[in-house]
Every structure is written in structure tokens, then in C-alpha cells.
Amino acid sequence: MEIRDIPLMTIDGEAASLADHADEVVMVVNVASRCGLTPQYEKLEALQREYGDRGFTVIGFPCNQFAGQEPGDASDIKQFCSMTYGVSFPLMEKAKVNGRNRHPLYEELTKVPDARGKAGRVKWNFEKFVILPSGEVRRFRPTTEPDDPEIVATIERGLEGLRAA
Template identity: 60%
Template sequence: MTTDSTVDVHDIPFLTADGSTATLADYAGKVLLIVNVASKCGLTPQYEQLEQLQRAYGDRGFQVLGFPCNQFMGQEPGSMEEILEYCATTWGVSFPVMDKVKVNGSHAAPLYKALKKAKNVEGAKGPIMWNFEKFVLTPSGEVHRFRPQTKPDAPEIVAAIEASLPH
């Protein structure tokens, strides 16, 4: 598994769904799974596995954070209210869904500009390829990057989460 421990993202501000400012430091000590999500994507059923991970590990120091993104074929066109309602009613999402972000280009969210410096298991870094790209961020600051087609409950993602959970 390839990691890039030089990515320090804990103090980069981002907006929550209600418009308030947060940082990853607000989740200090937790293993985070950061995902750019979309409601109208072929990969949208991954919400189910994301929620299962949240329920399985949430009380052990784990947190999923969803960042809606409309940059890939307009697959997240709704308002924040529509996105939150869809996530809750269709997938039973209990993890935080943040404000919509851009993940690529000159207007990419600062958090994603930093996350994109991490290499995936193939050694590739750079632009987010599609909806549901995943980043496991450990409490020590290591970043493990997984491409969109890798399901949230894939063995390599679960291993990265379990290896860093507080004991």
C-alpha cells in the first residue's frame, strides 16, 4: 500500500452542509474516510457500504465524511437540502455530508488540492478521476488513496481503517 505522509490537511478549512466552517482537526484522533459523493452516479450505491463502515467502526474512532461534487457529468445537481434528504431517505446516511465542493481544477477545494498529492496503490497521484474517490486519513496523518471503483468495504480499505483505529 502506498502512502504519502507529507500531506497535512488537518487545519484546512471547509464548509459543512449548514455553511459553518470546520477542519479535519475537529475529528482529531479519528481514522477518517473522505469521499467525494454524488447522488446520480453509477457508483452511488457505495453510500450503502460507506454507511455500513460508519456503523461498524464509528464507536471505535472512525468517521466517514462525504463531500458532494457536481464536476463529473453533473451527477450531483441538487441543492444541499435535496442532497441531505436523498442521502438520509435513500441510503440511511448518518455520517456528515459537507457542503458541495469542486475537487479538480483551479477552483478545487483546498482540502482536495492537498489530498490529491497522495498516491494511490498504483503510485498515481493528481486529479480525482470520478465520484467516490476515497482517502483514508490516519490519526498520524498518513493518507491512503483509493480509486472510485474500489468499494468502500474492499479488503484494502478495511485493512487501512482497522490498522489505524485507536486500541
């Protein structure tokens, strides 16, 4: 099964998949509302607003696996994201990103190595995976800010590829 065909569920309980964004650059991020990295939501939303109309989207996966930092239900998460950061990008249902019951999408994403050549477990909240329309995936660890020049260059390269196609 291709990564874009893996079934997903939105935070509102609707079926989805990355195939819904087949001709886009997608950033998949495991998010949490009570984490020291939570302010990254602001930069994620800024990327969404800057590049969204050009074929880019952030997709957030709330995750409670790291020190219980996403304890709320779907309603709590949506309200926090909307009221605190004005999040407009799609949120999926809570997902496990590590372990035996990890979401099938993360089963595939964690096979991708980061810039240092390390694949495997998600380290913490806000680990980012940029998926290009070609299927190439780039992995960025949690402390790499969403507006890091390397992430922005990856997004822009993917968007340039869309225009050239």
C-alpha cells in the same frame, strides 16, 4: 497549513475542519447522488455504523464536477442521503475536487498517490482518501468498493493505533 487545519464548511453552513476528527480515522469521499457508483453510499454507511463508535468517520463531499451527477442544492442532497441510504456521517458543502478552483483539502489530497503510484486528479465520483491519526493518507480509486479488504485493513490498522496510543 496541515491537512487537518484546512477550513471546511458543513452542508448546513457550519464551520468545520478535519481537526474536529484529529484522533480518528477519517475517510474523505467525493459523493454524488446520480452516479452509477451511488450505491456505494450503502457500504460507506455500513462502515460508519460498524466502526463509528471506535473512532472512525466517513466525511462526504458532494461534487457536481463529473457529468453533473450531483445537481441538487444542500437540502436535496441531505434528503436524498437520508431517505435513500440512511446516511448518518457528516456531509460537507458541495466542493470542486479538480481544477483551478478545487477545494484546498483536495489540493492536498490529490498529491497522494494511489496503490499504483499515481497522484493527481480525482478520477470520478466516490474516490476515497483514508486519513490516519498519524497523518498518513491512503488513496483508493472510485471503483474500489468501500468494504474492499484493503480499505478495511487500513481502517482497522488506524483504529488499532488509536487503542495503542
